[in-house]
Amino acid sequence: MKKQKKLSRGVAVVGAGMSNFGMFKNKDSKDLFVDAFNEMISSVDKGVDPNEIEALYLGNFTNDFFVHQGHWGPIISDLVGIAPKPSTRTEGACASSALAFREGVFAIASGFYDMVLVGGVEEMSKCTTEEVAEGLALGTYPYEGNVGFTFPGVFGVLATAYFAKYGASHEDLMNITIKSHETAPLNPKAQIKLTIRDIMRNKMVKAEKQGKPVPQWEDEKAFLRDPAANPVVAWPMKLFDCCPISDGASCMLLVAEDIARNFTDDPLYVKGIGQGSGRGLHAAGDLTSMEATKNAAHEAYNMSGLTPADIQFSEVHDCFSMAELLHIEDLGFFKPGEGYKAIAEGLTKRDGSKPINTSGGLKCKGHPVGATGVGQLIEVWKQLRNEAGKRQIPNKDLRIGAAHNLGGTGGTCTFTILERR
Numbered sequence: 001m002k003k004q005k006k007l008s009r010g011v012a013v014v015g016a017g018m019s020n021f022g023m024f025k026n027k028d029s030k031d032l033f034v035d036a037f038n039e040m041i042s043s044v045d046k047g048v049d050p051n052e053i054e055a056l057y058l059g060n061f062t063n064d065f066f067v068h069q070g071h072w073g074p075i076i077s078d079l080v081g082i083a084p085k086p087s088t089r090t091e092g093a094c095a096s097s098a099l100a101f102r103e104g105v106f107a108i109a110s111g112f113y114d115m116v117l118v119g120g121v122e123e124m125s126k127c128t129t130e131e132v133a134e135g136l137a138l139g140t141y142p143y144e145g146n147v148g149f150t151f152p153g154v155f156g157v158l159a160t161a162y163f164a165k166y167g168a169s170h171e172d173l174m175n176i177t178i179k180s181h182e183t184a185p186l187n188p189k190a191q192i193k194l195t196i197r198d199i200m201r202n203k204m205v206k207a208e209k210q211g212k213p214v215p216q217w218e219d220e221k222a223f224l225r226d227p228a229a230n231p232v233v234a235w236p237m238k239l240f241d242c243c244p245i246s247d248g249a250s251c252m253l254l255v256a257e258d259i260a261r262n263f264t265d266d267p268l269y270v271k272g273i274g275q276g277s278g279r280g281l282h283a284a285g286d287l288t289s290m291e292a293t294k295n296a297a298h299e300a301y302n303m304s305g306l307t308p309a310d311i312q313f314s315e316v317h318d319c320f321s322m323a324e325l326l327h328i329e330d331l332g333f334f335k336p337g338e339g340y341k342a343i344a345e346g347l348t349k350r351d352g353s354k355p356i357n358t359s360g361g362l363k364c365k366g367h368p369v370g371a372t373g374v375g376q377l378i379e380v381w382k383q384l385r386n387e388a389g390k391r392q393i394p395n396k397d398l399r400i401g402a403a404h405n406l407g408g409t410g411g412t413c414t415f416t417i418l419e420r421r
């Protein structure tokens with residue numbers, strides 16, 4: 001039996017903050033991180049002196065490409081007054097800030113630091129759609145990127161393989177899209193705060209005002225079937241299967257477990273943390289599963305002593321609707337080939353037995369790639385502390401939540417379990 005791995009020192013989260021996610025003409029990465037940092041400071045119930053922060057771990061994927069500026073660790077460290085204390089930038093494509101969180105956990109668990117700031121930032125909206133696609137493609141394997149295999153195409157291939165193996169169809173992905181759009185309007189930080197029905201109505205009103213034929217969609221699925229309203233991006237991925245281009249920042253304050261209650265009476269504790277790597281789609285034995293996710297989950301479950309059944313809710317990396325379906329199976333929440341059925345039955349809704357992406361997910365909350373991993377953990381923070389407002393999960397005894405973050409075409413994955421005691 002594999003030895004259970006444990007942190008040599010417990011780690012707690014005592015503060016969290018994030019900017020709004022969206023496309024901001026008049027804000028840059030520094031502005032966004034200040035928004036997140038200020039909210040984090042104000043979230044620490046008993047107060048905190050920022051001068052006590054001993055180090056910064058910052059996730060950023062490729063602002064080097066998006067805004068032609070690298071070396072973001074010291075830039076942000078100086079911005080929030082941490083310099084000359086150490087700052088480290090982590091890069092794992094869309095999992096960059098989840099890696100920052102992981103490194104911060106290990107820095108405290110080692111005993112070297114007692115308090116660190118972890119977070120991430122990305123500024124994507126100053127580029128064209130084509131430039132964003134090129135920048136994100138830097139996270140593919142060379143075998144994929146060199147033939148133009150960008151992310152919509154990647155998840156289109158995965159969806160096609162899944163459909164062929166398990167008998168699902170694009171109709172099943174619509175359930176994920178509709179769910180995401182139902183939840184996001186309840187999240188004040190979300191980028192897309194419209195349900196699919198809202199979008200339908202807006203298009204109908206616009207057509208009427210312009211004197212054009214008014215579409216007559218019977219329901220959300222009729223709208224999503226309409227190629228004029230929901231065109232194909234990379235078959236079978238359509239427009240509403242894809243997350244938006246986003247700017248944003250997020251951060252959390254980590255401290256040693258034994259001092260956590262100096263800052264709050266309601267800290268969260270790192271129960272399990274795992275990371276995995278993948279070998280690229282060219283080497284994948286099964287296109288309906290990601291080995292990095294499975295390895296990260298195994299490591300986190302092993303550390304925590306928990307099973308998938310113990311996870312009460314989770315944020316998962318839904319850069320495309322198909323991604324959510326793959327991940328809830330790889331994480332063990334549902335058996336292979338059964339995830340789309342569980343979604344259709346409503347089990348992953350906010351009031352279902354296994355709520356998934358109560359934030360609106362990357363699909364609607366937004367996906368500023370360097371900020372996403374910690375942004376997901378902030379949703380877990382809010383839900384476990386009963387601070388999620390109108391999107392709060394109705395379960396009155398939430399104790400265990402998790403976040404899954406994927407980088408590239410499956411090359412990097414983290415899975416983090418947080419506990420409220």
